[in-house]
Amino acid sequence: MTQLERASFGSKLGVILATAGSAVGLGNVWRFPYMAGEYGGAAFIVIYVGCVLLFGIPCMVSEFIIGRHAASNTARAYRSLAGGTPWAAIGYFGVFTGLLITSYYAVVAGWCLQYIAASLLGQLHGSPEFFAEYFATFEKDPFKPVFWTVAIFLITHYVIIHGVRGGIEKASKLLMPALFVLLLIVVVSACLLPGAFEGVKFLFKPDFSKVGGDVFLGALGQSFYSLSIGMGCLCTYASYFSRQTNLMKSAVQIGVLDTSVAILAGLMIFPAAFSVGINPDSGPSLVFITLPNVFQQAFASLPVVGYVVGFAFYALLALAAITSLISLHEVTTAFIHEEMHTTRKRAAWTVTILCSVIGAVCSLSLGKLDFLKIGDRSLFDFFDFITGQVMLPVGGFFTCLFVGWYLPHKMVRDEFSNWGTLRGKLFHTYLFCIKFVCPICILMIFLHQFGWI
Structure with missing residues (x-):
């Protein structure tokens, strides 16, 4: 399949919104705020923005170069x-990583749908203990979480089967x-809440x-996960880019959008948390246990506003999850569609099922099925650990080495500058980052996760 025959995005806006949708997800709205809370707020954000600029954008451009030049699924x-x-193994490794993340990420996305339904039915009110018990009961329910997981996949599937322009771009x-x-x-x-300024x-x-070192490495890791x-x-989305797409400009725009969503998520959560005296370092439980209580307390005098805000928040979480799931689903769908020479619909159904x-x-x-453990982790927690803390850093590390040290510099420069039609004045800075800065930083993240540094 040549680049001319291959599907492509129909507009520059479609490129930006679809690729930003891939990056913007629960990592921005859920993970970023609780990490900022744990690592001291503003100082973490300053370091995080620096990591996006020096580390995230060069890595993003590298994946764009590979995807657009090859104009095929990630493995091919x-x-x-x-x-x-x-080096070919990196592509297959990326597809497998995407498949695993798609599977367990949808579980958390399904929780968002449950909380939307609970908000609409007026079920999210009670004591802090009530919210903790509500989540624990729902999480262990044998039917509801599975129902919502399948539901979120069917929503994603509907978008995927309509193709790149009619599905992914239109939905984005x-x-x-x-x-x-x-x-x-x-x-x-x-x-607008009383005391919100402290947040x-x-x-x-x-x-x-x-x-300290933990804050820097935490920000580095978050930039990596947040930008997908x-x-x-x-790489898969870049295969749908046209030859006129400015890769560096697109990466910067996506990085700005992604970071803006993360900071806005902080502005959404911390003023409300400070308003009712909730500790900002509540950790991963912040969204599903702490925040319902925050909304209830913060808008106690205006219950209708609290109802609307609570619903809007979980609708926001669900949208963020779906935009990321679309891109994750597309990675494996494109692989099966092109490598197994089957129709796009059949490939999409294979991935969905x-x-x-x-x-x-x-x-x-x-x-x-809590007996399904690997070590002391449930299967869900193991997937989260092995993909986020092992597979993503390993894949990113070898991608940097592949582009920086193996691919011909002329080919990389041609893609970077759109075959000389753009000024490539940042090329040498980019190449230095991808050859030295990014691999070292990713290696530091990986070693830090295991307590080796």
Whole structure:
């Protein structure tokens, strides 16, 4: 399949919104705020933004170069550029990583749908203990989490089977603006609460006396996960880019959008948390246990507003999850469609059914099938650990080495500058980052995860 025959995005806006949708997900709206809370707020954000600029954007451009040049699914892209060498394994590794993440990520996305339904039915009210018990009971339920996991896959499947322009691009143009509107509604509501300014100050007034090695490495890791580097999404989407797409400009725009969503998520959560005296370092439980209580307390005098804001928040989470799931699903769908020479619909159904089964088992491993453990981790927690803390850093590390040290510099330069039609004045800076800075940083993340540094 040549680049002319291959499907492509129909507009520059479609490129930006679809690829930003891949990057913007639960990592921005869920993981970023609790990490910022744990690592001291503003100082963490300053370091995080630096990591996105120096580390995330060069890695993103590298995946764009591979995807657009090969104009094929992630596995074939690396294989065609590797020339029969073991470097081809990086592509297959990325597809497998994307498949595993798709399966368990949908479980958390399904939780968001449950909380939307609970918000609409007025079930999210009670004591802090009530919210903890509500989540624990739901998580271990043998039916509800599996139902919502399958539901989120069917929504994603509907988008995927309509192709690149009619499905992915069209959905991104609808979902991403809706995501921003909902985000702004909750941000404004939170910032108008009494005492909210303390939360704003926590987010924007840095205290660098608290900065240590953990803060830097935490920010580095978050930038990596937030931008979807190393899981095949960016490479797959880049295969649909036209030859006129400015890769560096697109990467910067996506990085800005992604970071903006993360910071807005902080503005949404911390002012509300400070307003009711909730500790900002509540950790991963912040979204599903702490925040319902925050919304209830913060808008106690205006219950209707609390109802609307709570619903908008979980709708926002679901939209963020779906935009990322679309890109994750597409990685494996494109692989099966092109490598197994089957129709796009059949490939999409294969991924949907396979991931639904794996996702259901992951969900049940938190309840009825809690004996499904690997080491001391449930199957769900193991998938989260092995992909996020092992497979993504490994894939990103070898992608940097592949582009920086194996691919011909002329080919990389041609893609970077759109075959000389763009000024490539940042090329040498980019190449230095991808050859030295990025591999070293990713290696540091990997070693830090295991306590080796």
